[in-house]
Amino acid sequence: MDGTGDAQQMSNSVLGARSLGKTFANGSVVALEGATFDIRPGSFVSLVGPSGCGKSTLLRLIAGLIERTSGQVSVHGTDVSGPRTDVAMMFQKATLLDWRTAIENVLLPTEMARSVTKDDQKHAAELLKLVGLEEFLFAFPSQLSGGMQQRVALARLLQTGADVLLLDEPFGALDEFTRERLNVELMRIVGEVKATTLFVTHNIAEAIFLADQVFVMTPRPGRIAATIDVPFERPRPLSLQTSPEFNTLVAEVRDVLGDDH
Amino acid sequence: MAVSDGISPPRRIGLTMPRRRLLTHAVIFLVLVGLWEIGSRAGWLDPLFYPRPSNILRSFWLIYVQNGNVWFHLYATLGLVFAGFVAGSILGVGLGALVGFQPLVRRFIKPYVIVLEATPRIAVAPLLIAALGFGAPSKIAIIMLVCFFAPFINTLSGVVNVSEDRLELFNSLGAGKMQVLRKLVLPEALPVIMAGERLALTAALSGALVAEFIQRDQGIGSLILIYTRNLNMASAFACIFTLTIIGFLIFRGMEWIDNRIAFWNTEAGMARVGTKRALAFRGAHG
Ligand SMILES: Nc1ncnc2c1ncn2[C@@H]1O[C@H](COP(=O)(O)OP(=O)(O)OP(=O)(O)O)[C@@H](O)[C@H]1O
Ligand SMILES: [Mg+2]
Numbered sequence: 001m002d003g004t005g006d007a008q009q010m011s012n013s014v015l016g017a018r019s020l021g022k023t024f025a026n027g028s029v030v031a032l033e034g035a036t037f038d039i040r041p042g043s044f045v046s047l048v049g050p051s052g053c054g055k056s057t058l059l060r061l062i063a064g065l066i067e068r069t070s071g072q073v074s075v076h077g078t079d080v081s082g083p084r085t086d087v088a089m090m091f092q093k094a095t096l097l098d099w100r101t102a103i104e105n106v107l108l109p110t111e112m113a114r115s116v117t118k119d120d121q122k123h124a125a126e127l128l129k130l131v132g133l134e135e136f137l138f139a140f141p142s143q144l145s146g147g148m149q150q151r152v153a154l155a156r157l158l159q160t161g162a163d164v165l166l167l168d169e170p171f172g173a174l175d176e177f178t179r180e181r182l183n184v185e186l187m188r189i190v191g192e193v194k195a196t197t198l199f200v201t202h203n204i205a206e207a208i209f210l211a212d213q214v215f216v217m218t219p220r221p222g223r224i225a226a227t228i229d230v231p232f233e234r235p236r237p238l239s240l241q242t243s244p245e246f247n248t249l250v251a252e253v254r255d256v257l258g259d260d261h
Numbered sequence: 262m263a264v265s266d267g268i269s270p271p272r273r274i275g276l277t278m279p280r281r282r283l284l285t286h287a288v289i290f291l292v293l294v295g296l297w298e299i300g301s302r303a304g305w306l307d308p309l310f311y312p313r314p315s316n317i318l319r320s321f322w323l324i325y326v327q328n329g330n331v332w333f334h335l336y337a338t339l340g341l342v343f344a345g346f347v348a349g350s351i352l353g354v355g356l357g358a359l360v361g362f363q364p365l366v367r368r369f370i371k372p373y374v375i376v377l378e379a380t381p382r383i384a385v386a387p388l389l390i391a392a393l394g395f396g397a398p399s400k401i402a403i404i405m406l407v408c409f410f411a412p413f414i415n416t417l418s419g420v421v422n423v424s425e426d427r428l429e430l431f432n433s434l435g436a437g438k439m440q441v442l443r444k445l446v447l448p449e450a451l452p453v454i455m456a457g458e459r460l461a462l463t464a465a466l467s468g469a470l471v472a473e474f475i476q477r478d479q480g481i482g483s484l485i486l487i488y489t490r491n492l493n494m495a496s497a498f499a500c501i502f503t504l505t506i507i508g509f510l511i512f513r514g515m516e517w518i519d520n521r522i523a524f525w526n527t528e529a530g531m532a533r534v535g536t537k538r539a540l541a542f543r544g545a546h547g
Contacts, residue, residue, distance in 0.1 A: 063433050083435040095426045099448045099525045101538055111444070112434045118545060138539040140531045160434070 007021075010111070013038035014196045015062065015164055019071035022057050027069075029122060030221035031057040034164045035071070037215065039222065044197045044216045046207035048253065054222025055200045062198070063089045075164055085113070088162035092169040094149035096141040102128060102152045103137045109160040127155040130189060147171075147178040154186070158193060165190060165197045180238070183210060189233065204253050205241055216256040226256040274365035297438070312495035317502070320495040331484065335503070338469050338480040341397070344464040350412040350458055352405065355453075357416025367421070382407045383471055388473060407468035410462035415457030419450025445452025452523040459515045466508060 021232055032054035047055045060066045063072055064082040073080045075087055088109070095138040098104045112114050124143040128137055131151040141149055150171060157165060166220040170186075171179040187210055190197045201207050207214050211230050230249065232240060240246055294314045300306045301313040312320075324331040360366050386403045393399035423446050431441050473482025481500050488497035524530030 065429060065432055083433050085435065089433045091426060091430070093426050095424075095430045097427070097445070097448070099451075099523075101535060101540070104538075109434050109443070112431075112436050112440060121542065122546065138535045138542070140535060142523055142525065143531060143535075 013077075014041045015039040015075050015198070017062075017071065017073045020058070020061060020068055020073050021070035022054070022066065023069045032061070032132050033221040033223050035224050038225065039196055039198070040067070040212075042194050042196055043212040044187070044199065044210055046211035047200045047217060048202070048204055048207035048214060049217030049222075049257065050219055051202070052222070053217040053219035055217060056168055057222065058217075059089065059112060059168050059198060059200060062164075063087055063166055065089075081165075085173060086162050087161065087164045087166065088157050088160040089168065090153055090157045090170045092172045094141070094146070094153040096149055096152055096156075098141050101138045101140055102133060102144070102155075105141070105152055106155045106159050108156060116185075124155070124159055129156070130192075131155045131185070147174050147182065150174065150182065153180075154189070158189070162194075163195050165195045167197065167198050167199045169202070184238070187234070187236070188209070204250055204257075208246065208249050208253065209236065209241055214253060216253050218257065226253075227230040228252060228256075302510065309492060310494060312498060316495040317498045320493075320499040321502075324496055324499055331481075331500070331503070332526040334480050334484045338473065338482065339507075341400050341404060341469045341472070341480065342465045344460075345401045345468060346408050346462055348401065349405035349408035349465070353409045353412030353457070354416045354454060357413040358420055361417045361420030367417075374417075377410065378414075382410065383468070385547050386471060388474060395476050395478070400469070400476065404465050404468040407471075408465045411460035411464065412454065412457040415453045416450065419453040420446055423449055452519075453528055455515075455519045455523055459512075461518065462511050462515055463508070466504070466511065470504075 017035045018039045020032065021030070022032045023030050035058060046225070047058065049055055057066070061068050062075070062080060064080045064084055064087070075084065080087075097108070100108070103121070103124050106127060107116055107120060110120045110124075125134075125137055128134060128151075131154050133148060133151050133155070136144060136148065141152070144152065157167075167186075171182045174182070183206060186199075199207075201209060208228075208230055214228045214230060215224045216226040216228065217223065228249065232246070297306070297311070298314050301308050303310055336364060360370055383403075389402045389406065390399045393402055427445055427449070428441070431445055437447070466522055469480065470482040470485075473480035474486060477483045481504060485497050485500045488494070488500065520527060520530055526532045
């Protein structure tokens with residue numbers, strides 16, 4: 001690896017990694033090994049792969065929630081050494097606070113940094129409108145459906161103001177219809193806010209449909225086995241998924257994953 | 262480890278029942294009281310131990326109005342219950358939170374918690390009297406002892422069992438320790454802590470009675486003892502029913518407070534608070 005060239009390259013990318021690795025249980029579990037990539041500003045990258053291939057581990061390394069055991073990872077050219085304000089993460093569960101209304105949940109990230117102003121409140125209300133919940137600003141989480149709860153979590157993610165968004169199977173627990181709708185909305189929204197997005201999924205078609213680039217990951221040890229560019233222009237209609245070009249890409253991803261997917 | 266989960270919605274008795282059911286209950290109650298009265302008059306029930314309801318009613322009038330002697334004892338008992346409950350539950354919640362936040366302390370304190378849990382707390386009452394002498398301090402100590410445990414255990418488990426997912430969310434937002442405590446741990450533990458407080462207050466009443474049974478100087482407990490000794494069962498029953506009413510009021514009062522504090526566990530609570538916050542927001546934003 002050419003040290004100076006890589007360092008140069010990394011400082012220009014929004015999000016980059018060099019030989020990034022993470023082991024658990026004193027090195028006996030290799031959750032992630034040798035991850036090297038650079039992500040273009042404003043692009044949407046899907047991470048796809050079977051259970052246990054290190055998708056969540058990679059996201060949590062980038063979010064600064066866990067410490068790497070080898071390699072480098074940087075955001076906006078600076079080394080990731082802990083949670084930071086320009087990176088935000090969304091989880092499979094909505095993880096809302098039951099004792100707060102939707103808008104109060106959205107305001108949580110702001111409260112962590114400073115006291116909430118009227119403008120912050122207005123912004124949070126606008127974000128809830130953006131995710132289609134303008135009628136439910138003052139509903140409590142248990143009064144909302146699973147899909148609506150994830151919308152609140154999405155608004156909260158955007159409220160952080162971070163321009164690197166990490167989404168770990170954000171709609172994985174929802175039904176097919178709700179998931180498809182939310183995926184389309186997610187594409188629109190991250191396009192609007194011009195964020196760089198890393199999106200984890202088990203679903204190959206979903207990974208391709210949403211992304212500019214797909215990282216295909218394989219387990220034991222967890223690694224990025226291939227990076228596949230997705231050339232389709234946006235906005236993309238749902239019918240894209242039945243086109244021959246789309247299915248060629250699906251076959252390509254399947255090929256990398258081998259028999260166990 | 263929790264004494265109560267604090268999750269299941271509080272059961273409601275009385276007042277919220279539909280009118281038909283309430284009527285049925287009233288009829289059944291009157292029939293039972295009537296049978297008791299008739300049984301007592303006809304000599305099926307020993308009137309010495311089972312005084313007639315009409316006599317109990319007269320005793321109520323006697324001790325509350327004519328003699329008015331019960332008030333002094335009632336205040337004494339309620340004062341004890343209040344002092345012991347407040348002291349015991351503050352100690353319980355405080356220690357529970359402290360132990361909950363210190364994994365090391367937790368590990369070493371666990372055996373003692375198990376031992377304490379297995380020992381009937383009341384058994385220690387005579388020792389406390391021996392150590393503190395007769396009078397209010399030892400009585401309050403007994404009440405503290407019986408109502409310390411539920412808040413302690415519930416606070417401890419509430420703090421320890423804070424949701425992993427939410428903790429990770431707070432970490433990803435770069436939350437500090439105090440923010441995690443104030444905005445996550447305490448609110449999340451609140452319903453469980455309140456469930457502990459409910460148990461503690463009920464235990465405090467029993468604790469006060471035991472303390473008064475032992476010391477026999479003042480309070481409803483000693484009054485019951487004296488009336489029973491003098492074979493004045495009607496007045497003893499009047500005292501007991503007084504405690505029934507107090508117990509019921511305590512239960513409902515705690516339920517009311519619980520619904521205010523942990524409002525998000527009931528539909529009505531969420532509707533109330535949601536509306537209030539919406540109004541406040543619209544007021545602030547025109
Ligand atoms: N905290 C941990 N301690 C020990 N092993 C862990 C830990 N976290 C992850 N692992 C292991 O690391 C490997 C990768 O886990 P990771 O959660 O990143 O997979 P994943 O791709 O997100 O899987 P899934 O699709 O099921 O979410 C797995 O073998 C997992 O058991
Ligand atoms: Mg995962």
